[in-house]
Amino acid sequence: MTTIKYYIDHRGQSPVTNFLDKNLQIKNKASIIINNIKKYGLISIIPNIKRLTKLPLWEIRIMGKNSSRILFATKKDDLVILLHAFKKKSMKTPPKEIKIALKRLNQLP
Numbered sequence: 774m775t776t777i778k779y780y781i782d783h784r785g786q787s788p789v790t791n792f793l794d795k796n797l798q799i800k801n802k803a804s805i806i807i808n809n810i811k812k813y814g815l816i817s818i819i820p821n822i823k824r825l826t827k828l829p830l831w832e833i834r835i836m837g838k839n840s841s842r843i844l845f846a847t848k849k850d851d852l853v854i855l856l857h858a859f860k861k862k863s864m865k866t867p868p869k870e871i872k873i874a875l876k877r878l879n880q881l882p
Contacts, residue, residue: 775814777807780856780877788877789843792858799841803858806833810853825866830856830874832866842866844874854881 779787793800809817815831824831825844833843844857844866857874859867 774812774851775810776852777811778852778854780854789855789858796839796841799835799839802835802837803833803843815853825871828871828875829878830871844870846878
């Protein structure tokens with residue numbers, strides 16, 4: 774069983790949760806993927822994840838009309854930390870979005 778944690782900022786807010794709460798269609802799709810990770814691990818969602826090259830980051834790919842990404846990192850094999858979420862508007866993951874996720878990752882204890 775895998776544990777999912779959401780990055781919490783200095784105000785006690787979760788940027789990923791806030792993003793999903795504003796986008797209900799994306800939230801529904803993301804909830805299914807996140808629940809599968811919890812129950813069966815990352816291997817169960819291989820078509821929906823992709824490692825970002827040469828980085829300690831992965832992305833959950835939410836496809837469809839509102840294509841979105843949730844960037845995350847793993848600690849050990851059983852901990853996934855959701856760092857950042859955004860709507861995808863281009864073919865490549867924008868460097869700005871990667872920088873946000875890396876900054877949050879580096880703030881973790």
